[in-house]
Amino acid sequence: MLQRKNVKFVRDKKFRLRASVALVYKNKILNLFKTNVRESINIEINFDNIIELLLHFNGKKTVKEIAKEFEIELETLEKLVVFLNKKFVLIEEDYKYDDELIRNKYRIINFLEDYCYKTSEVFKKLQEVKNKRILIIGLGAVGTWIADMVARNGIEKFILVDDDKVELSNLHRQHLYFEDDIGKQKTECVKNRLLEINDNIEVITINKKIDEEFFNDFTFDCDLVVNCADYPSVDYTTKIVGKYCMKHNIPHIVGGGYNLHLTLIGQTIIPYKTACYECFNLRLQEINKPFVNGVKKLHRKTRKIGSFAPLSTIAASLSALDIFKILYGLEEYIVNSSKRIEFSILEKDFKIMKIDKNKKCKVCSYNGN
Ligand SMILES: [Zn+2]
Known part of the structure; x- marks a missing residue:
């Protein structure tokens, strides 16, 4: 029951495709190559627009909105999002960094994001380190x-x-x-x-x-x-x-x-x-x-x-x-x-x-x- 509740919640969240991930789709196999760690993830997917769909994860749209736009089953997309979030392919955008922070600490943020599932975790670390x-x-x-x-x-x-x-x-x-x-x-x-x-x-x-x-x-x-x-x-x-x-x-x-x-x-x-x-x-x-x-x-x-x-x-x-x-x-x-x-x-x-x-x-x- 608890898991079901969490899955439901995912649809209202926003995610972003990490800049370090390269995408290739061929013969129904989606290859996600994490350039920062030289790690490959292959997923069998029968959906020709998968790359375009993943590029829509830009931190601005909810999972529900993207599912609607691509006319795909919401629960299937939610499961994919949870999987890709755990694999450090998508990061949840639950906190928006302000412009000054991005200007001053963009590269530190990038490094920290590699170890975090959510942007709020990154922001918290940046605050805590000051003390x-x-x-x-x-x-x-x-x-x-x-x-x-x-x-x-x-x-x-x-x-x-x-x-x-x-x-x-x-x-x-x-x-x-x-x-x-x-x-x-x-x-x-x-x-x-x-x-x-x-x-x-x-x-x-x-x-x-x-x-x-x-x-x-x-x-x-x-x-x-x-x-x-x-x-x-x-x-x-x-x-x-x-x-x-x-x-x-x-x-x-x-x-x-x-x-x-x-x-x-x-x-x-x-x-x-x-x-x-x-x-x-x-x-x-x-x-x-x-x-x-x-x-x-x-x-x-x-x-x-x-x-x-x-x-x-x-x-x-x-x-x-x-x-x-x-x-x-x-x-x-x-x-x-x-x-x-x-x-x-x-x-x-x-x-x-x-x-x-x-x-x-x-x-x-x-x-x-
Ligand atoms: Zn010892």
Whole structure:
């Protein structure tokens, strides 16, 4: 009975054919090709005007009006519409974006529509994201690019942490800094650049290095933490950030690392749902065990091999994609969780190692001891 009621309601709704869908009709088969995901849907339909009919779904006419215009049975059309809506071919137009929103955020809207069944869901996400706050720790080769990409995509509340001042040697790889910034606090420079992108942005700056004491001095009201601090090492800062975020149940991302020919894409951690920093540790210790036992290690004073902007931006880009999804409420679509991903310039390839949530992990497993 409930289903019947829903089907009845569909006739009064308006739908729009998504711009990314290409249509072909041949030998009674309708082929819908979703160009954005390279996915094909074939439906057997005995109706020669089907393409013209689908083009009438432009968000202005109700299903009932279209059925009447093409003189087809309303219930049959309703069933087709429900199916195509579920397959992300038609989107329900239950909210009309105003002209200003379309002008300013057309491409973000397009991206979000790929994950939504209704335009009202897209609008809600655009409103909700304005109250989401991101904490970025470390404004170097990865952190600056992330801050820029996130600011351009609708996020308006930032907390920026870094104790460094801009140096000449930063300019070849660290986005948002220029010669005039040399000697200035990095947090202030990034804050000014973000305000140039969007003057609605609110930024809190903290000129401190991250260490064991850091989270004793500050508590943060934020929805996501991104750790791009690599001093004294990414492992050290990740553990500190991971501990705090697991305790407060905050999604967090390791911004990634690089050493000229290799980019390590940082992992995205959703507390208690995906592998946590300690699950990664346990797995990597296991993998490295045969190489560690009985081996003398050459200790180097510094492991800083250097970074290269095209590689650090790969790490930043992939992290920004997950940041976008988490802050827009699309957590189920994140891509960098429970995986260790490396990109090698020399091999021109991504290597992906799956790292599952460890049942014995003391940090994230309820069964841990
Ligand atoms: Zn864990």
